[in-house]
Amino acid sequence: MIGVARDRADAVAKRARAGLMLALQAGLAAGLAWYLAHDVIGRPAPFFAPIAAVITLASSVGQRMRRTAELVAGVAVGIGLGDGIILLIGTGPVQIGLIVLLAVLVATAVGGGPPLIVQSASSAVLVATLTVQTGHPWTRFFDALVGGGVGLAVMTVLLPINPLSVVRRAADPALRAFTAGLHEAALGLSDGDPDVIEAALARLRSAEGTFAAFGTAIEAARENVAFAPARWHSRGALAQYVAGAPQLTYALRNVRVMIRRAQTALNDRERVPEVLPASVRHLGDAVDLLRQEWARGVEPVETRERALRAAAESGRAYDTGLGYSGGVVVAQIRTSVADLLRATGVEYAEATRQVRVAVGWRGRPHGARNRAARARPPAPPSGRSPEPGAG
Template identity: 45%
Template sequence: MHTTVEALTELRQRSRADLSDRWRRLRGSLLFAAQAGVAASLAWLAAHYLVRHPHPYFAPIAAVIVLNVSVGQRLRRAVELLAGVALGILLGDLLIYFTGTGPWQIGVSVAFVILACVFLGGSPTVIGQAASSAVLVSTLAPPQSGIYYSRFIDAVVGGVVGVLVLALLLQINPLTVMKRAAAPAFDCLAEGLRDCARALASGSLEQAQAALNALSDADSSITRFQDALADARETATLAPVRWRARVPLTEYVDAAPHIDHALRNARVLARRTVTMIEDGEEASPNLIASLQSAAEAVAVFVRELAAGREPDRTRELTLAAVALAGEAYRRGLDFSAGVVAAQVRTIGTDLMLATGVSDRATARLIHRAAGRVPRPSRSAG
């Protein structure tokens, strides 16, 4: 009886989790659904009233194809899909007109379209979409009394409408996208440094290994951050209503590669943290405090980016972390502890560069900070 109750409880929990996931994916698809609906309607209207085609079914098809495969990708991919759809329809119509219809003609038309796209230098996206379009025109409505140039025109009109909708209509705020995408990457770095500090303070090998594992799994968050950055930049460039976001996005663009480097260096630091505890090396209070200050610098940085503020507090905390690590090194550290201190300095360099400080100024500031003990500073209000 007890086992049955537990099983039913687990089933209800899984059902709620599954339903919650479905609603989350549904909310995430609302923008695409709205874009696809608007694009299909506009494509039909444009081909019907502007080009004077009575049944322009290829126009909404092309518009939806461009939007559907281009979700989360660059505008260049959408243009490639447009070229593939139009080229496949044009070449498919030509070949079927001269050879007739049938199973072998469909195969020949697909092979011909692929070879033509390869000869013209088409990408795999163009080749695949052109071949699919050739199959569509060969089977759905093959030409009977002439070459249907109207279908090629419909595809071009629909594809152009799809690209315009993708670029200009119903775009969410790119800064909102970046805030959501940046937070996991920054949080992973900050938590990793904070967990290493806790592990050294408590001498917990298990906690140090957990910090290393978490940092080793951070690649996906960085990848999502970089992908979101590319999409946000494209939106801010093409959508007039989002042009004001271009300058704030530049700060994310400048920070992204340095945060990636900082995460890589944090992994090295975490490995040495594990080794320190395994070898029984002593962790000085200054070394632990340097990790805590570096973690706080990362946490503050993502907030300052989101608020559009000059990252002065981030720089202050970063230099304090480097100064504490330098003092710990001067007082004497074992081998692995010395590597941890050196990695704090390297991560400090990454953070200073991420805040927009030049290479030369960063080198000077880091060198100066490593040679002094910081004075306690008031936290930002």
């Protein structure tokens, strides 16, 4: 019980630390928005200014700048429409329905996404139900603009979130899931158990969501760095993630094809040499090393070495003789290794060359290469590798 309580306390503390920056941003933005609207502009009760500032900050975490702008515009449009309708025809259930209808229509007509539509409607409802008309129909509209502008300024200039922290928090679960899926696939190959292979495939399917969150975090971080001078020093370290994320997505897709083929090989009772699961395990180790080296902000040298070792082991497996599906597994390992090398910053041509050298084709006599090719099953009629999803 003590251990469980300690784990829960640690989880609460971790969540609190993660939310500390957002709390500081929200507090600063709310105070500044009230100060500007009340003390500088002279509004007697500008409560929509701090509300808009906090809504902007809370809804923009991990989202793109365009969505944040939509939220600010939505608040302003909803308040403006609400004030206008109340001025003309008063308040009541019919007026509330009309205000929401018009707010949604306007947001949709200008091409707004869900943030703009939802915020326009909810802001209009707030105006219609919680405020009393003061004779100045557009003042709350400007309060919302002031608050939204302050929220954006705090988020991008005054107190920007560290983009590297955001990206690392998003990358960690994605790369851990990728590593676990590869290690589980290696275990299934080693034990000859198709069910374990299926579990590994399911794990990697679920990793798609974490990779999507990783990509979203990168987009948000890129915009944060672009608009926040205080975070410009993070551009170099962030570049590793920005350049590597697309290649990791390609690697994930290729690995899923590889695992499906590995399952087919087991179901067809093809021979699986020991070095083949070792190759898959080394590939998983390489992904985990990449997570660690990116987190430390160092050149991913160990990642490259382990990835090329995976390629070398796959070449050894190929030389021992494999069935058709086993040959596809080797081909997908080679492709995934090339993707992983490119994720570390290696150019395409150089990554391909390094993989060929590691596998053992570079420098091998042409006749020996042909004999090895004749020992393999024929390629598909098209001469192309199986499409993703085959098997």
